[in-house]
Amino acid sequence: MPWLATAVTTVGLLSTGAAHADTFVPLPGGEISRTLGDGTVVTVRLVGESATISPSMGATPVHRNAWVSGRAEVQVAGGIKKGSIQPGYVVGCQVDIAGGGVDGGASGKTDWEGNASGGLTSGGNLSLGPGEATSFVILDRESANDYGDESHSSANSFKGSEASVTWADSTIGLSGCAGYAQARAFVKVKVQTETIRTVVTLWGQPFSLG
Template sequence: MINRKNLARLAGIGAATTIALGLFSTGAASADTFVPLPGGELVKTLSDGTVVTVRMVGESATINPSLGSTPVHRNAWASGSAQVEIAGGEDVGGKIYPGYVVGCQVNIDGGGAEGGASADVDTEGAVSPSAETGGNLTVGPGQAKSFYVLDIEGPDDFGSEDHATNNKFDGNSGSVTWSDQTIGLSGCGGYAQARSFVKVEVETENVITFVTLWGQPFSLG
């Protein structure tokens, strides 16, 4: 049995966030497949001239095709680092929402860095299919679901418990790094894929907008 412990820690210059999710056992690792991923970079100039650069670096996945010992179960551990830089603006800041889309017998490749056929982001920054926290998903053939990596607990403005799926940063840079984020899939009897995304909300003195970078799809078996 594999136990995972979630830990989210905000620290460092540029509002860097690190989330560590434990390590898998030696026995499970012996049959796993390590998949290095290329990450990516997206540069977008906003209407007020502010230039936003979003990068995914150090991205990888470790695949275990059948953790549940049946063809409809998949398991993977994903790692990466999302980095944001803002140039040309004053009084800036933003929020970083890293996550993954998982599909069963459906194309999640899309056509470009900012969208996918079964994984889109609308003008308000909402991921479609709607994203939740937690990487244990039940996905049937022809379906895709998405989830956010971060689940940071803290008080809201009124002192009640709140859960944030983003890392908020002030200034011209921010980052989020995660290690061994579980992607657990059940219910898919055919081929399955996953794909990372980094949704960034940018706020300058004149503009509030969303920029989204999509990673390369990878097979879950």
């Protein structure tokens, strides 16, 4: 089956002044493979990951700005009924997120395909105090449901053996954090076979927001 790709772009204004130079941070991404009980092998990759850290637009120590990019890929070896791929980030203020810190996913509940039922955090404009961490998702796909009402999805659904999601210059804007701040990408993949329904989560490397 051909690759399914969803591109998400949020354009940020990058400072060019010498006193306010942006810092480009290449990140290593990662890969994880899981063999399910029925023999299906699920491989998740995070590739081409990077962050551009910008001086605060608020010109105060409690503001952070970054633009993040990457590509999440999934390959499934074996029979699959359906699946979904959901990328996002965890952001923490003066808290260790090396172990994830927050369960990878959105605030609020989503169904199997990632459709939101209240409280979906799909933007990177965050306010955190010391010791706090939260997660947000990259995708916010709007569509009309069977009744003509607006619905939202935070995941890219797929069938077959391969899928991907690409994002470029998506914004992380953090306010309220006077100490050090970090962020970390995650990719949550849900897979359903004839006998098993499971979630595989890949974590990226934490990086400093300043």
